[in-house]
Amino acid sequence: xxxxxxxxxxxxxxxxxxxxxxxxxxxxxxxxxxxxxxxxxxxxxxxxxxxxxxxxxxxxxxxxxxxxxxxxxxxxxxxxxxxxxxxxxxxxxxxxxxxxxxxxxxxxxxxxxxxxxxxxxxxxxxxxxxxxxxxxxxxxxx
Amino acid sequence: xxxxxxxxxxxxxxxxxxxxxxxxxxxxxxxxxxxxxxxxxxxxxxxxxxxxxxxxxxxxxxxxxxxxxxxxxxxxxxxxxxxxxxxxxxxxxxxxxxxxxxxxxxxxxxxxxxxxxxxxxxxxxxxxxxxxxxxxxxxxxx
Amino acid sequence: xxxxxxxxxxxxxxxxxxxxxxxxxxxxxxxxxxxxxxxxxxxxxxxxxxxxxxxxxxxxxxxxxxxxxxxxxxxxxxxxxxxxxxxxxxxxxxxxxxxxxxxxxxxxxxxxxxxxxxxxxxxxxxxxxxxxxxxxxxxxxx
Amino acid sequence: xxxxxxxxxxxxxxxxxxxxxxxxxxxxxxxxxxxxxxxxxxxxxxxxxxxxxxxxxxxxxxxxxxxxxxxxxxxxxxxxxxxxxxxxxxxxxxxxxxxxxxxxxxxxxxxxxxxxxxxxxxxxxxxxxxxxxxxxxxxxxx
Amino acid sequence: xxxxxxxxxxxxxxxxxxxxxxxxxxxxxxxxxxxxxxxxxxxxxxxxxxxxxxxxxxxxxxxxxxxxxxxxxxxxxxxxxxxxxxxxxxxxxxxxxxxxxxxxxxxxxxxxxxxxxxxxxxxxxxxxxxxxxxxxxxxxxx
Amino acid sequence: xxxxxxxxxxxxxxxxxxxxxxxxxxxxxxxxxxxxxxxxxxxxxxxxxxxxxxxxxxxxxxxxxxxxxxxxxxxxxxxxxxxxxxxxxxxxxxxxxxxxxxxxxxxxxxxxxxxxxxxxxxxxxxxxxxxxxxxxxxxxxx
Numbered sequence: 023x024x025x026x027x028x029x030x031x032x033x034x035x036x037x038x039x040x041x042x043x044x045x046x047x048x049x050x051x052x053x054x055x056x057x058x059x060x061x062x063x064x065x066x067x068x069x070x071x072x073x074x075x076x077x078x079x080x081x082x083x084x085x086x087x088x089x090x091x092x093x094x095x096x097x098x099x100x101x102x103x104x105x106x107x108x109x110x111x112x113x114x115x116x117x118x119x120x121x122x123x124x125x126x127x128x129x130x131x132x133x134x135x136x137x138x139x140x141x142x143x144x145x146x147x148x149x150x151x152x153x154x155x156x157x158x159x160x161x162x163x164x
Numbered sequence: 165x166x167x168x169x170x171x172x173x174x175x176x177x178x179x180x181x182x183x184x185x186x187x188x189x190x191x192x193x194x195x196x197x198x199x200x201x202x203x204x205x206x207x208x209x210x211x212x213x214x215x216x217x218x219x220x221x222x223x224x225x226x227x228x229x230x231x232x233x234x235x236x237x238x239x240x241x242x243x244x245x246x247x248x249x250x251x252x253x254x255x256x257x258x259x260x261x262x263x264x265x266x267x268x269x270x271x272x273x274x275x276x277x278x279x280x281x282x283x284x285x286x287x288x289x290x291x292x293x294x295x296x297x298x299x300x301x302x303x304x305x306x
Numbered sequence: 307x308x309x310x311x312x313x314x315x316x317x318x319x320x321x322x323x324x325x326x327x328x329x330x331x332x333x334x335x336x337x338x339x340x341x342x343x344x345x346x347x348x349x350x351x352x353x354x355x356x357x358x359x360x361x362x363x364x365x366x367x368x369x370x371x372x373x374x375x376x377x378x379x380x381x382x383x384x385x386x387x388x389x390x391x392x393x394x395x396x397x398x399x400x401x402x403x404x405x406x407x408x409x410x411x412x413x414x415x416x417x418x419x420x421x422x423x424x425x426x427x428x429x430x431x432x433x434x435x436x437x438x439x440x441x442x443x444x445x446x447x448x
Numbered sequence: 449x450x451x452x453x454x455x456x457x458x459x460x461x462x463x464x465x466x467x468x469x470x471x472x473x474x475x476x477x478x479x480x481x482x483x484x485x486x487x488x489x490x491x492x493x494x495x496x497x498x499x500x501x502x503x504x505x506x507x508x509x510x511x512x513x514x515x516x517x518x519x520x521x522x523x524x525x526x527x528x529x530x531x532x533x534x535x536x537x538x539x540x541x542x543x544x545x546x547x548x549x550x551x552x553x554x555x556x557x558x559x560x561x562x563x564x565x566x567x568x569x570x571x572x573x574x575x576x577x578x579x580x581x582x583x584x585x586x587x588x589x590x
Numbered sequence: 591x592x593x594x595x596x597x598x599x600x601x602x603x604x605x606x607x608x609x610x611x612x613x614x615x616x617x618x619x620x621x622x623x624x625x626x627x628x629x630x631x632x633x634x635x636x637x638x639x640x641x642x643x644x645x646x647x648x649x650x651x652x653x654x655x656x657x658x659x660x661x662x663x664x665x666x667x668x669x670x671x672x673x674x675x676x677x678x679x680x681x682x683x684x685x686x687x688x689x690x691x692x693x694x695x696x697x698x699x700x701x702x703x704x705x706x707x708x709x710x711x712x713x714x715x716x717x718x719x720x721x722x723x724x725x726x727x728x729x730x731x732x
Numbered sequence: 733x734x735x736x737x738x739x740x741x742x743x744x745x746x747x748x749x750x751x752x753x754x755x756x757x758x759x760x761x762x763x764x765x766x767x768x769x770x771x772x773x774x775x776x777x778x779x780x781x782x783x784x785x786x787x788x789x790x791x792x793x794x795x796x797x798x799x800x801x802x803x804x805x806x807x808x809x810x811x812x813x814x815x816x817x818x819x820x821x822x823x824x825x826x827x828x829x830x831x832x833x834x835x836x837x838x839x840x841x842x843x844x845x846x847x848x849x850x851x852x853x854x855x856x857x858x859x860x861x862x863x864x865x866x867x868x869x870x871x872x873x874x
Binding site: 315317318319320338339341343344346347348385387388391392435 | 741743744745746765770771772773774811813817818861
């Protein structure tokens with residue numbers, strides 16, 4: 023079992039805002055992250071696939087294909103977008119990194135077999151800034 | 165003459181949009197950067213002061229004071245904001261990095277004497293992403 | 307279960323020195339790290355909390371609160387200090403990164419519930435340099 | 449149990465090429481990575497040892513000794529070399545990162561006791577570029 | 591006058607080898623960089639254009655167009671190539687970073703007007719490794 | 733004229749302390765940087781040599797030789813040392829980065845001809861942290 027990873031990035035606007043709360047409550051909980059007119063980030067996204075190496079290629083997964091998959095299924099929907107208003111798979115969800123990685127998992131996990139004979143999705147790591155980041159390993163991970 | 169630098173950062177939303185143009189023309193020129201609902205970045209900002217070292221401190225400028233000056237005069241007005249709508253000193257200007265560094269220069273250049281006896285502002289460098297960045301040395305620089 | 311991380315930093319002096327040994331033995335074992343007059347580092351510290359996201363905020367832990375907790379309980383006691391002489395929680399211990407992360411765990415682990423309803427401490431990672439670093443997951447981790 | 453890591457680097461040429469296939473098939477599968485005249489990378493290599501800290505030194509492993517071990521056993525055989533033609537332990541194997549970390553594991557795992565009383569090899573992580581990397585934890589790791 | 595920069599990268603093999611010298615002399619002068627079977631690097635390339643900002647766009651140069659120009663004229667000819675054997679504009683030249691940036695200047699300098707109304711080429715900076723890099727400002731720069 | 737640079741690093745302890753002042757005055761001016769028991773940093777040092785490329789090697793300066801010169805003349809005297817007490821060339825000087833780069837210039841500038849036929853010292857850049865750094869171009873630089 024070897025773990026292979028590909029890093030991509032996207033630039034997006036968002037705000038943290040719970041529509042069930044008043045503006046005051048949102049500002050109290052989320053501080054400047056609730057700014058009505060949005061703020062934004064350069065996000066870095068690392069997707070890791072685990073499996074055994076294909077003896078014909080030496081690859082667990084062709085990272086060019088993994089890159090294309092991530093770009094097509096994830097990056098094109100997020101890059102230069104507003105995470106609260108422009109992204110169908112985030113509709114009705116708080117635009118936190120925690121929620122983002124869980125939704126990304128649902129999209130990518132079933133598609134890994136398209137690009138890797140022996141591999142499966144291991145983790146999705148999302149850097150909102152170089153100092154704030156989250157990682158998700160799927161619900162079956164203990 | 166020694167050059168001393170301090171790096172700060174801020175996270176903001178913006179779009180590139182010339183209000184004198186149609187939406188179509190904006191999208192043609194600025195592409196996804198013109199997205200109506202904004203996008204955003206983690207900006208890195210490096211301010212450089214040049215001068216001779218004060219013999220009492222060994223400093224051209226106390227970098228803690230330079231940091232405080234940059235945060236008070238620049239970062240607090242930009243961090244977790246929308247550069248097009250929330251920033252008085254950018255009102256009526258296209259929210260490009262080129263315009264940002266020129267406006268920052270106008271604010272910081274006259275205030276350097278507050279924090280440095282022997283120094284003057286040398287340059288302002290702004291990273292929009294790790295791969296796109298601009299630098300300004302003032303109008304007198306050849 | 308999502309893992310959320312916050313990176314902080316501190317600058318400190320230390321030396322590696324076992325007081326039960328002679329100076330010669332210390333220099334033989336620790337080399338230049340045993341320099342009598344100290345040396346120092348810019349340490350980077352990454353604290354990871356795991357748990358499920360709070361449905362009201364989308365957060366496992368508010369990273370601003372996690373940052374404040376790390377700064378108050380750890381960074382203020384280490385930053386611009388001497389790890390051998392100035393830090394009560396390191397008294398009587400060798401100032402190695404291994405010992406530092408174990409002591410940090412004892413301080414932070416019981417305090418995570420103050421800042422996160424659903425999360426618990428997962429790991430503490432300490433970079434002494436970009437090339438030397440240690441990580442600790444608590445004693446219960448296999 | 450604490451995990452301690454050391455990062456080293458090497459610069460090498462390679463190509464991805466399965467000699468059982470035609471040139472056309474290699475170019476179809478590996479694209480520009482199959483370029484007949486090679487290409488190359490600055491590789492970063494992170495080796496992690498886990499164990500309990502030696503009470504006499506505060507160390508799981510002396511990272512200077514770990515560095516020397518990695519350089520002697522691995523880096524000297526790879527740095528400024530061609531991974532396909534110059535490296536005995538890669539002879540007859542596809543020069544993929546997956547195969548590299550598995551071969552490195554075979555070399556380093558039995559030698560860790562030479563430099564650490566209480567530690568054992570935990571993982572080998574290899575960055576081919578800052579965006580493409582692999583990690584291996586040994587065959588016994590689930 | 592504002593300076594705008596774009597960073598690109600490429601991965602290539604090369605060796606340092608003066609064909610007018612014996613193998614022994616080459617190894618004496620260039621050391622492992624003369625390895626007969628090549629070695630390689632992940633090169634980072636930063637191209638800087640200077641000029642005044644276009645009042646219609648706020649841009650000295652559209653960095654997407656600058657990126658496309660660099661990729662078309664430079665990166666496509668170097669990425670996943672051998673700098674000694676595969677690159678027409680390096681034919682008959684030692685494959686040093688110094689020679690590379692001078693040749694890149696000759697290609698890019700006359701093409702900047704294609705992508706920028708007010709800008710001209712200011713510098714080309716090439717990182718062979720994060721620790722070894724060169725910069726060129728053209729022959730007219732004092 | 734091409735500019736070639738080499739990056740080295742060292743880890744050292746220091747404090748900012750003017751012995752002509754009281755402890756109170758030092759703490760007022762230098763804050764925690766005046767901590768009696770020292771603090772420390774991982775310093776990064778970039779030395780730039782400018783000149784024309786030697787036609788026999790394609791080099792302005794052999795960066796391995798520049799590295800050796802910097803290590804022998806500078807790094808060995810600073811690494812794992814106390815900048816206030818252990819470094820002859822800093823004796824009697826405040827241990828600020830500004831003073832460090834000026835003293836390094838005096839040492840390196842006359843020695844560049846030993847390693848480069850056509851080059852001369854252009855600049856010395858010293859990072860105390862990734863966010864605080866200084867650069868010196870010699871006294872003749874305007």
